[in-house]
Amino acid sequence: MNDITTTPDSIIAVERWNAFWGARDLAGMKTVASDDFIQWHATVRKNLTKDEEFDMLVEALKVMHITFKDIRLTPMSNDTVLxxxxxxxxxxxxxSRSDVPFAMVFHTRGQQITRCDEYMDGMSLPPIAFTPTD
Structure with a gap:
């Protein structure tokens, strides 16, 4: 009997993204983000291109530290992961704030992330002045 389970590429992509985020390795995160990557943040309610997202993260990490914990990954249809x-x-x-609930829906292609929709209650955070505006 063969009980070998193969980890889906979508889960591998999100696990790599999370590992790079935990190490504050933006260059590593960029390797997981596809060229057509889009990030949607609940706090700014705007789609950010890959360049916009990583430009914002460079500035954000100068003054902000986020640690994600109790991470639960649920594979969904069409190569998405909750x-x-x-x-x-x-x-x-x-x-600072502790235990802020987050949900992200990652869309993947192979072992790359094409889109991340991030949901959290932005009103529960201190004011953030480094996010892009229209």
């Missing part, structure tokens, strides 16, 4: 987790967030000069 991630549910809690975030501990500290923003220099603005305070």
């Amino acid at each position: 991630q549910q987790c809690l975030g501990d967030i500290a923003i220099e000069g603005a305070g």
Whole structure:
């Protein structure tokens, strides 16, 4: 009997993304993001291109530290993965919050992420001044 289970590429992509995020390795994250990557944040309610997202992250990581914990990954149809987790967030000069609930829906192609829709209650955070505006 063969009980070998193969991890789906979609899960591999999200696990790699999370590992790079945990190490604050933006260059590594870029390797997981496809060229046509789109990020949607509940806090800004705007689609960000790959370049916009990583430009924002460079600035954000200068003053912000987020640790995701209790991460649960659920594979869904069409190469998507639901991630549910809690975030501990500290923003220099603005305070911190613990156990902020997050949900992300990752869309993948192979072992790359093409889109991430991130949901959380932005009103539960200290003011953030480094997100893009229209």
